[in-house]
Amino acid sequence: MFDLELIVQATGFGAFLWLAFFILSRADRQRPQTIITFFALFSMAGLFFSFGYISQTYGSASPVIVRAFWWTDVFPMACWFHICSQIARREARPVFTGPVLVCYGAAGFITLAGMFTDFYLDYAKARITPSNPPGHEAYFFGPGALYWTFVVFLLVAGLAGIWNIWRGYRLVMKEEPASSALDWKLRILFMGGSLFLAGAVYLSLNTMLAPYVDTLWSVPGQVILIAGLLLLGYAVAQYDMMVVGKNIQRDFIYSITGVVVINLAYVILVGLAGGLTPHSLFILVALATTTHTLYDFGREQLDRLFFSHDEQQARSEAWAYATALASQPVSAPETAANPERLDIANQKDFNNLVRRAITYLKNPTQLINSPLLTLRLVERRLGEAGLEDNRLNRTTVLRELLLTLIERLRPDGGLDNPGTGDAWRFYNVLYFPYVRQISRKSALVEARRLEVERKRNAGGREPGPMEEVLNWLTDVDEDTFYKWQRRASDTIATLLREEEVGIGVGGKF
Numbered sequence: 001m002f003d004l005e006l007i008v009q010a011t012g013f014g015a016f017l018w019l020a021f022f023i024l025s026r027a028d029r030q031r032p033q034t035i036i037t038f039f040a041l042f043s044m045a046g047l048f049f050s051f052g053y054i055s056q057t058y059g060s061a062s063p064v065i066v067r068a069f070w071w072t073d074v075f076p077m078a079c080w081f082h083i084c085s086q087i088a089r090r091e092a093r094p095v096f097t098g099p100v101l102v103c104y105g106a107a108g109f110i111t112l113a114g115m116f117t118d119f120y121l122d123y124a125k126a127r128i129t130p131s132n133p134p135g136h137e138a139y140f141f142g143p144g145a146l147y148w149t150f151v152v153f154l155l156v157a158g159l160a161g162i163w164n165i166w167r168g169y170r171l172v173m174k175e176e177p178a179s180s181a182l183d184w185k186l187r188i189l190f191m192g193g194s195l196f197l198a199g200a201v202y203l204s205l206n207t208m209l210a211p212y213v214d215t216l217w218s219v220p221g222q223v224i225l226i227a228g229l230l231l232l233g234y235a236v237a238q239y240d241m242m243v244v245g246k247n248i249q250r251d252f253i254y255s256i257t258g259v260v261v262i263n264l265a266y267v268i269l270v271g272l273a274g275g276l277t278p279h280s281l282f283i284l285v286a287l288a289t290t291t292h293t294l295y296d297f298g299r300e301q302l303d304r305l306f307f308s309h310d311e312q313q314a315r316s317e318a319w320a321y322a323t324a325l326a327s328q329p330v331s332a333p334e335t336a337a338n339p340e341r342l343d344i345a346n347q348k349d350f351n352n353l354v355r356r357a358i359t360y361l362k363n364p365t366q367l368i369n370s371p372l373l374t375l376r377l378v379e380r381r382l383g384e385a386g387l388e389d390n391r392l393n394r395t396t397v398l399r400e401l402l403l404t405l406i407e408r409l410r411p412d413g414g415l416d417n418p419g420t421g422d423a424w425r426f427y428n429v430l431y432f433p434y435v436r437q438i439s440r441k442s443a444l445v446e447a448r449r450l451e452v453e454r455k456r457n458a459g460g461r462e463p464g465p466m467e468e469v470l471n472w473l474t475d476v477d478e479d480t481f482y483k484w485q486r487r488a489s490d491t492i493a494t495l496l497r498e499e500e501v502g503i504g505v506g507g508k509f
């Protein structure tokens with residue numbers, strides 16, 4: 001029977017399953033916060049699946065299912081506390097602190113005791129609703145002797161998580177008082193955590209008060225839980241992506257719209273065909289959500305079967321480029337709130353970012369993810385050109401900016417023909433490999449081609465400027481060549497840093 005409660009449960013199951021896979025596929029998988037969030041949301045999907053599956057399971061199988069899914073009642077709150085502790089400290093190490101280990105230890109004890117004993121759910125004294133035919137009795141399990149400790153665990157872990165968010169909020173506002181976007185995301189995180197705690201406590205009280213009053217209607221608690229966890233998952237995803245320079249709001253809405261449309265289409269079609277049952281509803285939602293969200297992963301596996309290594313890499317870069325276009329770079333104040341990602345004052349790290357961006361001049365699929373897109377200088381040039389603020393236009397502006405700075409290395413008076421003197425070395429080692437895309441190896445081939453053409457057409461006259469430069473590139477010692485490249489890119493990084501700092505004091509590029 002498809003009542004309101006079952007629809008809410010199926011919706012919660014699909015929403016959390018999608019959000020778990022979305023975060024895992026979009027976020028930086030090396031960040032502990034991402035992995036923790038995935039497990040928290042996946043366990044919440046399991047909780048709503050268990051709600052629906054248990055409500056449609058009758059007879060002696062019901063206690064087995066309840067025991068098997070008891071962990072989904074416990075571990076989401078432990079993961080929630082873990083996520084919040086990471087946000088409060090604003091760092092990934094250590095991943096497991098003392099309070100986090102205590103929280104997981106308590107969750108593990110409650111889980112095992114709830115699955116294998118009657119301490120948390122009184123399986124021996126289940127309330128059974130008579131049915132006709134026999135074997136379809138509905139079971140309701142009241143609280144065990146230690147169930148109150150589960151409620152205490154939810155309250156303590158939930159409130160501690162909210163307190164950690166408040167600590168993180170104060171830290172962000174102290175470091176970046178003008179960062180309104182971070183302020184907004186942490187407020188959503190706080191609101192989501194509060195709703196999550198309220199929904200979890202509501203449902204647990206539903207069980208705890210069962211021996212004394214009629215059971216409460218569980219739909220409000222489930223709706224509150226869904227709202228809280230969706231806000232929580234969205235805020236964590238936004239916060240985590242912002243730390244690595246992405247604003248995923250557009251990608252988030254785009255993806256969830258696709259999942260909702262596909263799920264509705266499948267459910268309606270199967271329903272019209274007369275093959276939809278409560279159990280098949282959850283299976284259908286799981287298949288539609290998983291296959292749509294993890295489509296890129298499946299495509300990568302098929303590429304390994306049908307394409308060569310170079311073709312696989314090209315296709316992978318193209319998909320990464322398309323995915324990156326769906327996210328916005330965060331603004332400069334938000335970037336500054338994360339010193340690990342873009343710190344202009346850290347000369348070594350900033351020089352490395354500039355060096356990497358220069359090497360990406362010939363590869364826009366890589367340049368589009370450069371943290372330098374968040375520079376105020378890029379933002380200002382974007383506004384001056386009257387361009388829409390998106391990742392594609394920022395990449396174009398950054399590329400033009402780097403090309404302009406490389407041109408600054410060209411010696412005075414050398415506007416027409418390239419040269420080979422000492423004054424040209426920094427310009428040549430960047431211009432030809434990354435602007436003209438002539439590597440040292442291809443320079444030798446191109447120089448030989450020019451030599452053959454010269455001798456054939458001009459009877460062996462002196463080499464032209466381009467041929468001389470190409471021969472110079474191949475003659476330079478490899479270690480010396482790369483040393484000059486580093487010094488040249490560091491010079492550009494210095495120019496870029498000066499212009500970026502100058503914006504704050506009215507500088508003009």
